[in-house]
Amino acid sequence: MKNALILAGLLVITSLAVFGQGYPTQPADALVFPVGVAGTVYEDMELGVRGGTITIANIEDPKGWNDMTAHETSTTYFTQRQHRGLVNLDHISGAIVPDLAKSWEISDDSLVITFHLREGLKWSDGEPITADDVVFTYNDLLLNLDVDTNGRDGQLLPDDTYPVCEKVDTYTVKFTMSVIFRPALNSLSFSILPKHKLAQYVHKLNPEVPVGTFNEAWTLDTPLTELVGNGPYIVTDYQPNVSVTMTRNPYYYGYDPAGTQLPYYDTHISAIVTNQDVSMLKFRNGETDVYALRPEDIAILLPEGASKGFHVLITDQPGYGTTWFLINQDVGLAEGVDNEKREVYRNVKFREAMAHCIDKETMIQNVLNGLGGPQWSPVSVPSPFYAGRDYYGGPITENNAVIFEYDPAKAAGLLDEIGVIDADGDGYRDLPSGAPLAMEINTNDNTTRVASCLILVDDWQAVGLNVTFQVVDFNTLVDRLFGSSGDLIYLGLTGGDEPNSGANVYNSCGSLHAYRYSACDEPDEIDTRVDELLGIGANTFDLDEAFAAYVEYQQLLSAQLGYIYTVVQSFQYAYYDYVGNAFKASPTSTPGGNNGLLMELCFDKRLL
Amino acid sequence: MLTYILRRTLYMLPLLLVVSLISFTLIKIMPGDYLTSARLNPQVTEETLQAQIERFGLDRSFIVQYGLWLKNIIRYGDFGTSFDTKMPVYRALFLGNKLQWTVFIAFSTLVLSYLFAIPIGIYSATHQYKPSDHIVTFLGFLGLSIPNFFFALVLLWILVVIFKVGDHGLTVGGVMDLHFYGEAMSWSKFTNILWHLWPVWVVIGTSNMAGLIRLMRGNLLDTLSLPYVKTARAKGLTERVVIYKHAVRNAVNPLVTILGLTLPGLVSGSVVVAIVLNLPTVGRSYFAALQRQDEPVIMAGLLFFSLFLLIGNVLADFLLAWVDPRIRYD
DSSP, X not given: OHXXXXXXXXXXXXXXXXXOOOOXXXXXXXXXXXXXXXXXXXXXXXXXXOOXXXXXXXXXXXXXXXXXXXXXXXXXXHHHHHOOBSEEEETTTTEEEESSEEEEEEOTTSOEEEEEEOTTXXXXXXXXXXXXXXXXXXXXXXXXXXXXXXXXXXXXXXXXOOOXXXXXXXXXXXEEOSSOOTTHHHHTTOBXXXXXXXXXXXXXXXXXXXXXXXXXXXXXXXXXXXXXXXXXXXXXXXXXXTEEEEEEOTTOOEEOTTSOBSOSOSEEEEEEOOOHHHHHHHHHTTSOSEEOOOGGGHHHHHHXXXXXTEEEEEEEEEOSOEEEEEEOTTTTTTTTOOHHHHHHHHOHHHHHXXXXXXXXXXXXXIISTTOEEEOOOSSOTTSTTOTTBSSTTOOBOSOOSOOOOOOHHHHHHHHHHTTOOOSSSSSSOBOTTSOBOEEEEEEOSOHHHHHHHHHHHHHHHHTTOEEEEEEOOHHHHHHHHHSSOOSEEEEEEOOOSOGGGGHHHHSTTOTTOTTOGGGGTSOOHXXXXXXXXXXXXXXXXXXXXXXXXXXXHHHHHHHHTSEEEOEEEEEEEEEETTEETGGGOBTTBOTTSSSOXXXXXXXXXXXX | OHHHHHHHHHHHHHHHHXXXXXXXXXXXXXXXXXXXHHHTOTTOOHHHHHHHHHHTTTTSOHHHHHHHHHHHHHHHOOOOBOTTTOSBHHHHHHTTTHHHHHHHHHHHHHHHHHHHHHHHHHHHHHTTTSHHHHHHHHHHXXXXXSOHHHHHHHHHHIIIIISOGGGGTOOOSSSSOGGGTTSOOOHHHHHHHHHHHHHHHHHHHHHHHHHHHHHHHHHHHHHHTSHHHHHHHHTTOOHHHIIIIIIHHHXXXXXXXXXXXXXXXXXXXXXXXXXXXXXXXXXXXXXXXXXXXXXXXXXXXXXXXXXXXXXXXXXXXXXXXXXXXXOOOO
C-alpha cells in the first residue's frame, strides 16, 4: 500500500503537468452529488477526502480507448470513466439523472428533447465543452456509417429513423424524434467525445484521411497524452497484460456538498488478472481493495474478513442478467424433419410440463450455494418495470409474472394429457404417434450452467422424459441457437432497466427470438400482443402507463414459456473496511462495476 | 555454417506456408467467428452485424480470404489488423514489453532447467537404484505429472495463505510490483523482479527439468554400458574422467537436439501458466485472440511460434556442433 501511495503521488505530479490545474473554484454549474443529504438515496453515505489509490482487478485487457468503437465491457470500463454523457443512469436510485446536461425539457408533443449543458466546463486538456461536441459525437460519429459502433443501434427509433440532433446555442442541443419513444432518453446517455481532438480522424470532416480512419483512432498504442475526456478519470498509464492506471481529471465537474471535487481517489488502478482464483488470492493478499466474489468464495472469505479487515457484503438482490433455457419450437423446420416433435414443442402444455419440473430451490442450494433466487420474468429484477412491483419503481412485494412451481406430478399429468406417454414400455415417454421422443439440452463450458443442466435432466428423466445433456463449445451453441437443429439450449442474456432494450429478443421479428423465429411470419395472438405492448411501453413518457403495459408483457411472456427462466445469482461483494462508501455496493452499483458513479464517491478512510 | 543457416531459413518458408494454410483452415473449421458473441447482444441489429461482417471480410470465401492475407504479406509486408484492437497484428501481439518478457522468460527458464537437469541427471545415473536416485526419480515424475497451471495456483496459494506474504508488503503474480513498471532499473526493482520470477522459473522450469533429468539419466546409463566406456575404465582412467570427459559428452547430445523443441514449447506451452501468474507475454495475447477468434492475430501468432521453432532448431544445431566435434554443417 505504501508503494501504491508513492505511485499515486508521482502520478498526480505527472498529471498536473499533462492536464493543467483544473477549475480555480467550483463551477456554478457543477454536478453536486447529495452525499449525506437527508431524503436522498445518498443520505447514508459519508463525505470523503481526496487522495489515495484504489486498486481493483479486471479480468481482461481493454481493447482500445475509443468509447465510440468499444464493443465490450473490458474497454467501456475505462472509456466510460473517461467520458460522460448528457444524462446518466444513477444506479443507486435507478433514475435517469443529469450529467453533462444540467437539465432537459420534453416538448408537449413528446417529440423534442432539449438539453441544457452545464456552462463553463472543460475537457481534461482545458478546452471548453460545448454543444458542438455533442453534435459532433451524435451526427459525425454515432450516426456516421463509416464508424464501427454498436451505439448506433441503440438510437434507432421504432420507425427505423434516428433522432435529429441540432445545436440551438453554445450550451443547448435538441433532439427531434419522428415518433414518441421514451427509451430515447436512456439512449441519449451516450458518451460525449471531444471534437477538437477527434474530428481530424473523421473522413467526412477531414477528407484527407481515408474512410474508416476514426475506427483506428485512440487504439491501445496511441500515446496516452492524446487522450482527452470529461469524466472523473483519464487513463495515464497502460502496461499490457498488467495494469491500467487512471488519474483524476482536474476538470471533472462532479462535487460533493462540501465543495470537494470528485472523485475522491486520486488514482484508480486496474490490475489485469485473468484468472478468478488468482483475483481472489490478490484480494486476500491485500493487493486489491474490492472484489466481486463468486458463490464458492463465500466460505473462504467470510471467516477471514474480521482478521484481515475486510467486509463481505451478502445481499438477496440479483443483478440484471437472466438465465434461461429454451425449447426450440422451430426444431427441424428448415430441414423439413421432426414435424411431430415440433408440434409437441409448440404445445404450451408441453412447455408447462417442462417448467413444472424445474426444481429451482435445489438449483439455488446446490449450484448457487444458497445465494440466489428464482427468476420468472423476462424483465431483470432490479428494473423499475419488474412485474414483482405494485407500481413503477416500487419495492418488490409479490410476483406478478406467471409462476410454475416445482410439481413433477402436475408435469406428468400435463404430459399424459397431450398424449406424451410411454407407449412402448421402455421407461421413456414417446410422441403421441408412439415414435420415441429423445431430446438433448446443450450449454457451454460454464460450471454454473453445467450444474444447472444436470439437475434439470435428472428432474425431466424422473417424469419419464428422455433428455440427455451435452456441453458444446460456446460458438457451436450460438450456431445452434440461431439454427433449427438444436432441441433445448441453456444460456443467459444481459438485461437492463428498460424492457424495450430487450425488444430484439421478444419482438416476434427480433433477431434473438430464438425459441421461434417463424413467429415473424406466423405470429400467434400472444406474439402480436407482445409486439404491441413493447410499443405501448416505449411510446409514452407516462411511467405508470408504461409500467402497466410492461406488466402485461411480462405476464404474457412468462406464461408463453418461450425463454424459460431458471435461477439468478444474488449479489455479493467484498471490500476492505478502509474503503469509504463501498458499503453502498449493490448489483447495479459497485465500485468496480461498469457504472462509475459509486467509484467517484468511494474514498480512503485512512486519510481522514 | 552461415550457408547452412540460410538454407535452413529458406527451407522454413514453404513449411511456414503449409503451416499457415493448415492454420487458416483450422480457424475456418472452428464453429462461429469473431462476431458470434455480438450476435447474442440484444442491442445489436442484423444490419450492424452485416456491416461488420463485410468490414472484416468474413463474407468472402475461404480461398479469397487466405489469398488476400497471403498477398498482403508478400506484397506489402502487411500481416493484417486485429479485429479486436484495431491495431496492426504485430502491435496487438507485442505491445509493451511482451516480446522482451517472452524471450527473457523462455530463455532464462531454458538455461536454468538445463543447468539443473544435467547435473541431477548425471547424479541420478551414477547413483542408479540408490535412495537418492529414487528420490530424484520420484520428484521427476511428480514434476512431469502436475499440471503447470495447478502447480502455479498452489504456489500462489501457499505464498498468500500459508506464508501470508501480503503482511510483509509482498505481492504475488506478474513480473514485478505495479509501481516498478516504467521505472529505471534499481537494486530494489531488480530484487522485486527476482521475487516475482522465481515462481515462474519453478513452475515452468521444473516440469521442463523433470523430463530432461529422466532423459539425461537414461542416456548416461546407456552410454555407460557402451564398450568404449569399459575401455576407458580398463585404461585406468579415474571414474570422474570416464563419466565427465567420455560418457557425458556423448550422452548429452539428445538433450541438445531436443532444445530446439523445448524453446518453442516454453513459449507456447506456458500460456496457461502466464494466465495464472499474470505474466505479460505474447502467449497471453495469443490466447485472448484465440478466445475471441481474432483471426489475423491468431495467424500472426502461429507464424511467430513457428519462428521460435526455427530459432530453437538453429540454436540446437549450433550447440550440437559445439559439444560434438564430429558434427559439422558444411
